[in-house]
Amino acid sequence: MLKVSDVMSFPVITAGMLDSVGKVATVMEKYKIGGLPVLEKEKLCGIITSRDVRRTHPNRIVADAMSKNVVHINKDASLWEAKSIFEEKKLERLPVLDGCKLVGIITKSDILVEIGRHTDPLTGLKTGSYIRSLAEDILRNKNELTVIFFDVNGFGLINKTHGHVYGDHCLKMVGQILAENTSDGLYFPGRYAGDEFIVVTTEKKDNAGLWAKEIIKKISDTTRRKGMPVNIAAGVAGGRRKDVRAGTHLSATVDNLINLASLASTLSKQNRVPVTFSN
Amino acid sequence: MVLLSLKPGNYSDTGRKAQISIVLSEFEIPPIQDVLLIGRRAPIGPEAVQRMIDVLSPEQYEILRVNEGPFEAVVIRNSLSQLITREKLLSIILEEGCKVASETAVLKAQVNIVLNINVEVDL
Numbered sequence: 001m002l003k004v005s006d007v008m009s010f011p012v013i014t015a016g017m018l019d020s021v022g023k024v025a026t027v028m029e030k031y032k033i034g035g036l037p038v039l040e041k042e043k044l045c046g047i048i049t050s051r052d053v054r055r056t057h058p059n060r061i062v063a064d065a066m067s068k069n070v071v072h073i074n075k076d077a078s079l080w081e082a083k084s085i086f087e088e089k090k091l092e093r094l095p096v097l098d099g100c101k102l103v104g105i106i107t108k109s110d111i112l113v114e115i116g117r118h119t120d121p122l123t124g125l126k127t128g129s130y131i132r133s134l135a136e137d138i139l140r141n142k143n144e145l146t147v148i149f150f151d152v153n154g155f156g157l158i159n160k161t162h163g164h165v166y167g168d169h170c171l172k173m174v175g176q177i178l179a180e181n182t183s184d185g186l187y188f189p190g191r192y193a194g195d196e197f198i199v200v201t202t203e204k205k206d207n208a209g210l211w212a213k214e215i216i217k218k219i220s221d222t223t224r225r226k227g228m229p230v231n232i233a234a235g236v237a238g239g240r241r242k243d244v245r246a247g248t249h250l251s252a253t254v255d256n257l258i259n260l261a262s263l264a265s266t267l268s269k270q271n272r273v274p275v276t277f278s279n
Numbered sequence: 280m281v282l283l284s285l286k287p288g289n290y291s292d293t294g295r296k297a298q299i300s301i302v303l304s305e306f307e308i309p310p311i312q313d314v315l316l317i318g319r320r321a322p323i324g325p326e327a328v329q330r331m332i333d334v335l336s337p338e339q340y341e342i343l344r345v346n347e348g349p350f351e352a353v354v355i356r357n358s359l360s361q362l363i364t365r366e367k368l369l370s371i372i373l374e375e376g377c378k379v380a381s382e383t384a385v386l387k388a389q390v391n392i393v394l395n396i397n398v399e400v401d402l
Contacts, residue, residue, distance in 0.1 A: 017326075057322045057383070064324025 002133070004082050005075040007114045008096045008104030014039045015048055021065050022058030024048055037095040037102055038066045044095055044102050046070055072097050075104065082111050120191040122168060123175025128198055131190035132258070135200045136250040145254075146208040146239035148199040149261035150174075150215075153231040153269060155195035170223065170230045171195060177219050187211065198258065205239030209275050212236060216274045235264025237278035309336035314388040315354035316376045321385045325352035343369060349382045362392045 015024050015036040024036060028050055038046035046066035056065035072095045073082055082094060086108045096104035118130035126134075138145045152158075152174065159167040171191075178189040178197060187208075192198040201208050212234040223230040237260035260278035268276040309332060317325055325342050332340045332354065341360070343353045350373065359368060372388065380386050 018330075055320075056324075057320055059322035060324045061327045061330075063326035063330075 002079045002114065002118065002130070003075065004073055004077045004079065004096055004106055005104065007079065007110050008075070008106045009110070010096075010104035012037060012095070012102055012105045014102070015062050015066075016040070017045065017061065017063040017066075019062045020058065021048075021053055021056050021060045021062060024062055024065075025050075025053045025058060028053065035093050037070070037105065038062055039102065042102075043100060044070055044072065044097065047093075047095065049092075070095060073106070074098070079111055079115055082106060083115060086111060120175070123172055123179075123191050125175045125179060125197070126188070126190040128190050128192040131188060131192075131198050131200055132251070132254055134188055135254040135257070138200065138202055139250050139253060143202045144204060144239055145257065146201050146203055146205050147237050147254075147257040147261040148201070148208055148212045149192070149235045149237075149258065149265045150178075150197040150199070150212070150232050151234075151262075151265045151269065152195035153233055158230070166228070167195075170228050173223055173226065173228065174219055174230060174232070177222055178215065181215055181218065192258075196262075198261075203239070205236055205277060208239060209236045209277060212275050232274075233265050233268035234275045235261040235266070235268060235278060236275060237261035237264060309339065310387075311340070311354060312387045313356045313359060313390040314372055316350050316372070316380060316384070316386040316388065317352045317354070318349055318380060318382045318384045319351045320382040321351070322383075323385060325354075328352070328354055341365075345373065348373065348377055349380055349384075350376060356390075359390060359392060362394065 013027065013031055013033065013036060015027070015038050017038060017040045027036065028034065035047055035049040037044055038048055046063070046068050047070050048062055048066040052065045052067065071085060071089050071091060073085060075096050075098050085091070085094065091108070093105055093107045095102055096106055118127050119125070120127050135145055135147065152170070155167065155170075158170060174197065175189075175191060178199065181187075182189045182199065186203055187199050187201045189197060189199045199208075199212075201211075203211070216232045216234060219230060219232050238257040264276040264278040268274060311328075311332070315328065317323065317328060325344065329342055332342075338357070340354050340356055343355065343365070345352060353369060353372060355365065355368065355372075368390075372390070376386060376388075
């Protein structure tokens with residue numbers, strides 16, 4: 001999973017409690033930055049922004065102009081956690097801490113740009129590469145990993161019969177249904193490529209298979225009701241190896257599981273069944 | 280007041296002269312007398328004043344934050360609060376201060392409290 005430490009800026013330009021506001025204004029202007037964390041004895045004790053500087057006399061010390069209740073984030077927090085803090089607290093920048101030590105700073109635009117890079121613009125789901133890195137994290141943390149691979153049946157024919165715009169609408173609907181049914185934090189959906197979707201979960205294989213069946217039914221029912229019938233086939237792999245085998249690289253294990261789930265989804269298509277489990 | 284004349288050699292003879300006047304007086308410690316009113320946009324804030332009194336006159340003053348009005352904080356000499364309650368003193372000072380000051384001001388005030396006590400006793 002992408003962490004705050006992957007995109008934060010460091011080293012951080014900071015201000016001292018006894019610096020003048022005028023000096024801070026000069027530093028902000030010089031480095032084109034809108035806020036500085038304030039340190040006293042290397043401990044984060046406030047943050048001073050360009051807004052604070054504008055409304056304060058330049059002769060004042062930083063301690064008399066800064067905001068004392070600093071919202072900060074741990075370096076190991078996810079980008080999505082950071083995004084929700086930015087939105088909830090209406091902030092523009094967050095100091096990043098490792099324990100009590102300031103190790104970086106992250107801005108809202110850093111987060112949005114990075115998240116944008118890992119979001120599929122059509123469906124709003126995460127990209128396949130992001131889900132792959134998430135799957136590696138699941139294994140790294142010694143959790144169960146199950147991969148579900150969804151493939152739209154006859155998508156080429158849908159595009160040829162109804163046009164690509166219609167096809168895009170179908171993919172959007174599938175993405176939306178996947179997103180709506182994965183808000184519990186157990187299942188993590190992404191668009192793998194074209195008409196293929198991937199979901200990773202820490203649930204066991206059997207549970208994941210049942211969940212996939214329900215999703216396929218929901219997609220079928222919803223799209224039929226909306227006059228755009230879409231049928232999906234799924235393959236399920238993994239969910240049996242709690243520990244990564246010694247000597248096996250995490251990404252190789254994830255690739256293997258994705259491949260097995262993909263092949264299983266092909267079997268589902270061939271056998272006209274909703275879900276097939278990989279052996 | 281001490282007037283100093285420039286010694287020969289220290290000035291040029293171009294016709295331009297400088298006159299220096301020096302006023303020597305004693306530095307008042309603490310420099311804030313009894314009460315200091317700190318405006319919200321004053322050149323010095325309560326944190327700076329806190330540090331100043333901590334160094335110059337430790338444990339002699341108390342800083343009270345004010346939520347509304349032109350003043351951000353009021354610094355009061357501790358000994359005054361022994362004669363009159365802090366709340367009463369603060370309300371009088373703020374009322375009078377607001378009449379003459381703006382957000383950018385730092386006002387110092389001298390406050391004299393005289394207690395008049397009349398006691399009747401049976402002869």
